Structure formats: structure tokens, C-alpha cells
Amino acid sequence: MSSTRDIDTLIEMMAKLPGLGPRSARRAVLHLIRKRDVQLKPLADAMQVVAATARECLNCGNVGTSDICDICASEKRANGEICVVEDVADLWAMERAGVFKGRYHVLGGTLSALDAIGPEDLRIPQLVNRVQAEEVREVILALNATIDGQTTAHYIADQLEGRVTLTSLAQGVPIGGELDYLDDGTITAALNARKAL
């Protein structure tokens, strides 16, 4: 590399981001250097701000810039529903859909015997506490439809049984989905959950 050390360092750091490798990191850094006034400086500033202020919500685990995130802080979202998600990315996906009006609880992963992740490594005890402390009517388990996700959902359901209404997202054919491209499990789930027209 003929570029000097600072540039190499930046490329190495960018290459560690998920979705970027050495080649795309070089491309991104070159692009940023070309647009250093309009993109690189603002991006560096924005990163500094987020690095200084970003934190996890003490209540739900969402990321934000205060100890209690905007959703937990909003009284409008206190409708007695808690949506349990694995990850902040899942929370963002739910928010983009814009249909859920309650609050969230971010587990921060799934139970995994192989990776030695137990309930205390996730935010499951905090969820149990919230169900007791807040006025919660319904806990919606919006975990991924994977083995680990469903195992975690079952575990949480066991913990909360009898204390609150428990629901989970419906499984079936996604909007725009074509039967020919769906796996057997999805078709089976959709058939079993069929609805009267």
C-alpha cells in the first residue's frame, strides 16, 4: 500500500464492519477522501456524537441517546402491550412497519445451549420484572422463526405463564410470496393457521 498509515488504519477499521470487506472498505474510504468536505468530515462528526451519546435503554434495551429511550419515555406507548424482540434491528423493523403502538423489550439475542447463552445473559429477568412492575396486559413474542428464536419464545412463555396474555406473531405466507418458492415448513404453518374467508 502506498497510502500512508492513517489511511491504511481507516481502511482496516472500515473492513471490520459487517457487510464490508477489504475491497469495499478501500472503495468506501477512497470515496470518502474524494468527498472529504461534504461526506467524510460530517460522517466523522456524526460518529463522534453517536460514540459519545449512544447507550442502551435501561428499561427495554433499545439504543438511544438517553438512559430511557424515546419509546419507554413516551406515555402514549404505555398501552399495556410489550413486544419482545431479539435485537434492536428487529425493533427498528417493527417500528418501520408502524403498526405496533406499545413498548418493546429487546432480549439481546436468543437462548443457545451451544454458545452457553442462558436466560441471565439475555434480558429475560428484566422482562419478568417489567411484567410485574408495569401494567402489562399482553406480551407479544416477536422472535425470529428460527429454532433458537422459538426455543427462547417457549422459555419466556413458561416464565410468564398465567401472569399475562401471551401471543406470538402469526406464521404464514409473506405478502407477495409465491407458494412455489416457499419452504415446506411455511406452507405447513400457513395451512394449519388457515382462516375462513
Place this chain on the structure above:
Amino acid sequence: MSSTRDIDTLIEMMAKLPGLGPRSARRAVLHLIRKRDVQLKPLADAMQVVAATARECLNCGNVGTSDICDICASEKRANGEICVVEDVADLWAMERAGVFKGRYHVLGGTLSALDAIGPEDLRIPQLVNRVQAEEVREVILALNATIDGQTTAHYIADQLEGRVTLTSLAQGVPIGGELDYLDDGTITAALNARKAL
């Protein structure tokens, strides 16, 4: 989005990088927030440093952290050879190969009638000056084997004709290449440039 504005701003900026879109930008930012002490802060610092110091070499157009890049500043690289490339990324690719010991000249693009890019928009006049000012024996045209790249190579060859030895990279079968997967043009070029064993 439930994330606060600073985080949204960072995601929007990251999504503008080549190779990243909204989804991968969200993923990268979440990853950085999770690792804010070991990755986000160092990355922000590295960007600030590069934003403050990165500039184009006044001589060859390479990027570096001083007005004259390391290669142009090194007396060891003054071997009378100038390798002309379209882009800094191409220069980096040549340097990774580690076989070229001379200096470079980065054009910053290719001639393009459609995009109204003429010789004065590239660094072609500077190249002509360098050939007169520096003791240059050979100019190696290492432009991409595209229509625009080859057009630009022909133009430069016209400009420098008679003043210096002009060469271009060989065209042929890439190392590890399988004939069955090569296009007709490459096979034709390789056959025309065949060598005695």
C-alpha cells in the same frame, strides 16, 4: 424509527457509502454502537484524522497525507518509469502486486464524450509536463481494458508520441483463468499475443 436523530443521521450518512444501502448501514451502525468503545470511537477518530490530513499528491494525484505523496517523495522510485492509471484504487492494486518500482500518474478518470470529460478534466496536461520535467524513459499505460480506458490510452499515446517509450499492460488469459469462461475478446487478444515457449 425509534432511534433518536443522531443515530438516524449516522445511518443515513453510512447508507451513502458505495457498497452500503439502508439495511447494511443500519446493521453497521448497530454493530458500531454495540462496540462503541473498541470500534466506534477509534473509527470516528481515524476518520477525523484522515479528514484533516488526506489530500491529493500535487505531482501524481495519489492520495496521501502530504502535498507530495510517499511514492513521489521517494528517490528510490525515480527509475524513469511512470505508470499511468485511471484511479487511486488502480494505483493501490498495482502496489499490492508489488512488482512496479517506478512512479505513478493518476488521471482521475477516463475521457468520455458522453459525460463531457475532456483531457483538461483529467491530469493529462500534468502528465505531459512531467514527461518533459522529470527524466522519464518509459510511460506504462495501465488503463482499464474498457472502451473508455483504451480511448484514453490512445489519446495519451498521441500526446506523448516520439518523446518517450510508450507501453501498455499485456492483455491475455488471467492467472487461474479457464478458457471456457473467458470472453471472445480476451481469447482473441491472448491468441494474437501468443509467445514462443
